Amino acid sequence: MVKICCIGAGYVGGPTMAVIALKCPEIQVAVVDISVPRISAWNSDTLPIYEPGLDEVVKKCRGKNLLFSSDVEKYVSEADIVFVSVNTPTKTQGLGAGKAADLTYWESAARMIADVSKSNKIVVEKSTVPVKTAEAIEKILTHNSKGINFQILSNPEFLAEGTAIQDLFEPDRVLIGGRETPEGQKAIKALRDVYAHWVPVDRIICTNLWSAELLKLAANAFLAQRISSVNAMSALCEATGADVSQVSHAVGKDTRIGPKFLNASVGFGGSCFQKDILNLVYICECNGLPEVANYWKQVIKVNDYQKTRLVNRIVSSMFNTVSGKKIAILGFAFKKDTGDTRETPAIDVCKGLLGDKAMLSIYDPQVSEEQIQRDLSMNKFDWDHPVHLQPTSPSSMKQVSVVWDAYAATKDAHGICILTEWDEFKTLDYQKIYDNMQKPAFVFDGRNIVDVAKLREIGFIVYSIGKPLDEWLKDMPAVA
Numbered sequence: 001m002v003k004i005c006c007i008g009a010g011y012v013g014g015p016t017m018a019v020i021a022l023k024c025p026e027i028q029v030a031v032v033d034i035s036v037p038r039i040s041a042w043n044s045d046t047l048p049i050y051e052p053g054l055d056e057v058v059k060k061c062r063g064k065n066l067l068f069s070s071d072v073e074k075y076v077s078e079a080d081i082v083f084v085s086v087n088t089p090t091k092t093q094g095l096g097a098g099k100a101a102d103l104t105y106w107e108s109a110a111r112m113i114a115d116v117s118k119s120n121k122i123v124v125e126k127s128t129v130p131v132k133t134a135e136a137i138e139k140i141l142t143h144n145s146k147g148i149n150f151q152i153l154s155n156p157e158f159l160a161e162g163t164a165i166q167d168l169f170e171p172d173r174v175l176i177g178g179r180e181t182p183e184g185q186k187a188i189k190a191l192r193d194v195y196a197h198w199v200p201v202d203r204i205i206c207t208n209l210w211s212a213e214l215l216k217l218a219a220n221a222f223l224a225q226r227i228s229s230v231n232a233m234s235a236l237c238e239a240t241g242a243d244v245s246q247v248s249h250a251v252g253k254d255t256r257i258g259p260k261f262l263n264a265s266v267g268f269g270g271s272c273f274q275k276d277i278l279n280l281v282y283i284c285e286c287n288g289l290p291e292v293a294n295y296w297k298q299v300i301k302v303n304d305y306q307k308t309r310l311v312n313r314i315v316s317s318m319f320n321t322v323s324g325k326k327i328a329i330l331g332f333a334f335k336k337d338t339g340d341t342r343e344t345p346a347i348d349v350c351k352g353l354l355g356d357k358a359m360l361s362i363y364d365p366q367v368s369e370e371q372i373q374r375d376l377s378m379n380k381f382d383w384d385h386p387v388h389l390q391p392t393s394p395s396s397m398k399q400v401s402v403v404w405d406a407y408a409a410t411k412d413a414h415g416i417c418i419l420t421e422w423d424e425f426k427t428l429d430y431q432k433i434y435d436n437m438q439k440p441a442f443v444f445d446g447r448n449i450v451d452v453a454k455l456r457e458i459g460f461i462v463y464s465i466g467k468p469l470d471e472w473l474k475d476m477p478a479v480a
Helices: 013-023 036-042 054-061 072-078 104-116 133-143 164-169 182-195 209-240 244-252 273-286 290-317 345-355 369-377 406-410 430-435 452-458
Strands: 003-007 028-032 066-069 081-084 121-125 150-154 174-178 204-208 326-330 359-363 400-402 415-418 442-445 461-464
Touching: 003 013, 003 072, 013 028, 013 054, 013 066, 013 081, 013 164, 028 072, 036 066, 054 164, 066 072, 072 104, 081 104, 081 182, 104 121, 104 133, 121 133, 121 182, 133 150, 133 209, 150 182, 150 209, 174 182, 174 209, 182 204, 204 209, 209 244, 209 273, 209 290, 273 290, 290 345, 290 415, 290 442, 290 461, 326 345, 326 406, 345 359, 345 369, 359 406, 369 400, 406 430, 430 452, 452 461
Parallel strands: 003 028, 003 081, 028 066, 081 121, 121 150, 174 204, 326 359, 326 415, 359 400, 415 442, 442 461
Antiparallel strands: 150 174
């Protein structure tokens, strides 16, 4: 029986291993993590992450061929294939600070694998890592191998949160990178055979190690670039009276471009896009390619500009001050159908409003008060370290209240700011909300999900990203 062990029970490791266990009943799968609370949650009825369909998959396999344990060394030593899915945060100090990936957790995992292994192993990079990480890991394993043979593979994940289980069931492609040696090719075949249980072989792409490592960064950079492109257009649409939805719809009809990732919004978030682009920028700089680095930097600059633009629009619309005014924040996760708040645009928008002394009332159906308070008090990049190594949350901010109902969030508010496109926000009783708000009542739609005409009819002053401006707003330009 083939034994698989995954180090890291997070957003990637947990769902990926659960699906492998479901699709390969003859393979024994262990997910290990040094965080005992996290492992306890995976073994409970309340999983540590929210992902549609994940509960069912885990409950079908747990106790059969899928287990979650904090006994990391035992299951690593027994495994034939070890997936490494640990945090690779952006460095905050030292060489490459603010751009380069911090491989501290990866290196300690590699040293532990070498230390406890008693048989040959295939070690699979599942975390997003910089190009040439495999080479460094290979050196650590080889120099500590005690005669054991290790083969390194790169198998980057391409999951989108909110649809991760579906993405795993029917992936566009599975990418496996390995050495172009007989041993390397044998290792590639072993991992390909695992995925071939349910993925058509023509969707399993095998490359060399460096291509696989770079491809993940490239894919995320291309996707983020599309979002920044349409967001840049949204600013121009507002300035000229054009409608970004009409522009992006027509542009997406061009088969060379396609319609995906062309929705104007407050900006992109999530654990990968910004981190991977910063990583790409650093690699370009290290390889003497400043023009290429600057090109990709601009994608992040436009994303930051979009968030600043929304904050400025809110403040300038409300008589140039939000001091002491209650503003309802609807949505805090970086997108709908996930509870993930990593790099969510809501953090920067909320911090911008708090900087102007606004009183925030926040509602998100999947994000806890503890998580929101922690996110608003953390420094940039702190979120990407394991929870037990993150700064402990200071006492909750007095300007922030977290409620569990959109109507409570909006009661007596001066304005509403929609930052996540949860479906329930489309069907709220906006007449009831309007009646219970201070007047004039504002709606700032950062996700373009409300019916603007209907809300204006009720009496709201509405700002929707990239849409023709409300008469009220035309006299109050948002200075960025």
